[in-house]
Structures are given as structure tokens and as C-alpha cells.
Amino acid sequence: MSSDFFAMALIWYVAFLFSTVCHEAAHALVAKWGGDSTAYAGGQVTLDPIPHVKREPFGLVVIPWLCLISTHGATMFGWGSAPIDPYWQIRYPRRAAVMALAGPVSNFIIAFLAAVVMHIGIAYGIFAPTLPVVSVTGDTFIDGAAMLLSVLFILNVILGVFNLLPVPPLDGYSVLGLFVPERTYLQLLEFGRTSGFSMFGIILAYVIFPRVVDPVLNLAKYLFFLPLF
Numbered sequence: 001m002s003s004d005f006f007a008m009a010l011i012w013y014v015a016f017l018f019s020t021v022c023h024e025a026a027h028a029l030v031a032k033w034g035g036d037s038t039a040y041a042g043g044q045v046t047l048d049p050i051p052h053v054k055r056e057p058f059g060l061v062v063i064p065w066l067c068l069i070s071t072h073g074a075t076m077f078g079w080g081s082a083p084i085d086p087y088w089q090i091r092y093p094r095r096a097a098v099m100a101l102a103g104p105v106s107n108f109i110i111a112f113l114a115a116v117v118m119h120i121g122i123a124y125g126i127f128a129p130t131l132p133v134v135s136v137t138g139d140t141f142i143d144g145a146a147m148l149l150s151v152l153f154i155l156n157v158i159l160g161v162f163n164l165l166p167v168p169p170l171d172g173y174s175v176l177g178l179f180v181p182e183r184t185y186l187q188l189l190e191f192g193r194t195s196g197f198s199m200f201g202i203i204l205a206y207v208i209f210p211r212v213v214d215p216v217l218n219l220a221k222y223l224f225f226l227p228l229f
Contacts, residue, residue, distance in 0.1 A: 020078065034099055036085045115223075
């Protein structure tokens, strides 16, 4: 495998790890604000990846790299998690729904910030006005930064949209607590805790996702090319 492949794989992995750590840390922080200190006690209210990797070594390290290497960079799959107190979720379903929403929101914030930095680089003639942005200086470091920003933008739109699909065990299923009656929400949570229902949800998410993400990515790219300043 070429050095170019490993350089690109490393950029994708760094973007994935950072984005997933931010996602899980957002869950943990909002849960703590809402009265559940389970993830905080586990050291997950942090952007330090080590506590997150210790909790999910396969989801955050092994599986992503196996996917990248086995598909030569065509696919990357992984996951993280933040523990919650299920009894807190039952007692405070609205707070739990807000906690679930915090993860995808963090991804959309990262995508927005990456777009802003890319626009600043374009404004100062450092990046070319394309997506992915490319360096116009030829500097290796700036080339890598341009690609990392592009990957952060695209990847976090994908992560945010995927996790908002309203199927278990994704965040969007718990976010339903903001829109349905509390009794209905508690029944949904009970269904979602069954392993078979969660497996069905994952399969359904992967069937639905390609039909949802393409128009959202097209919209994100359209908005990216609108002037910010």
C-alpha cells in the first residue's frame, strides 16, 4: 500500500476519532448538566480520546482501521459510547432526549466550524474555492490541513444525519422524546432496549441512510459555496 493511502487513511481516522470523541463528550456533558453523572464519573466529559478509547477500543480503533485497510480507504466504520443511568432516563425523559440530541448537534457544529475555517483560508488565498478544498501554496502541511478540514466537514454532516435517524439504538430514537408524549416515549425506550429490535434498527438505518444523506450532503455543499462574509 502506498504512502499516499496511509496519509489519507490517517487523515480520515484522525477526523473520525476527533468527531466521535466530541460526539460522546457532548452526550456526557449534557447528561451531567441534566443530573446523570455516570459518564462524568467514567471520565468521558473530556476531549481526551484515551478514556473514550478505553471504553470502546474496538469501535474507536480496531474496526475503523480494519475497514480502512481491507477496503483500501473506501469504507470506514466505527462507534463510540457514553454510559447513562437508565433509571435517570426513565425519570427525566425530556432531559435524556436533549442529551441524545447533543451528540449530533456537536457534529453539525464541527462541520460548520470546519466550513468557516475553509472560507477564511479561501479569503486569504491559502485554499482554492473547491470542495474538498486544496492548498494553493503547495506546502505539505497546508495540503494536509486542507484535506483534514474537508473531511471534517463532510464526515460530520454524515455522522450528524446518520445519528438522527429515528431508529434504535441511534440518537434520533431517543430524540423522539422531545416530540411524543412521555408515556409513549417510555414505551419506545422499552422496545429499544431489546437486542433484536436494536439490530433491526441498525439494518433499517443502513437501508434508509443512503437515500437521506445524499440530498443532505448536496444541500451542505450548496450552503458551503454561499459567501459567509
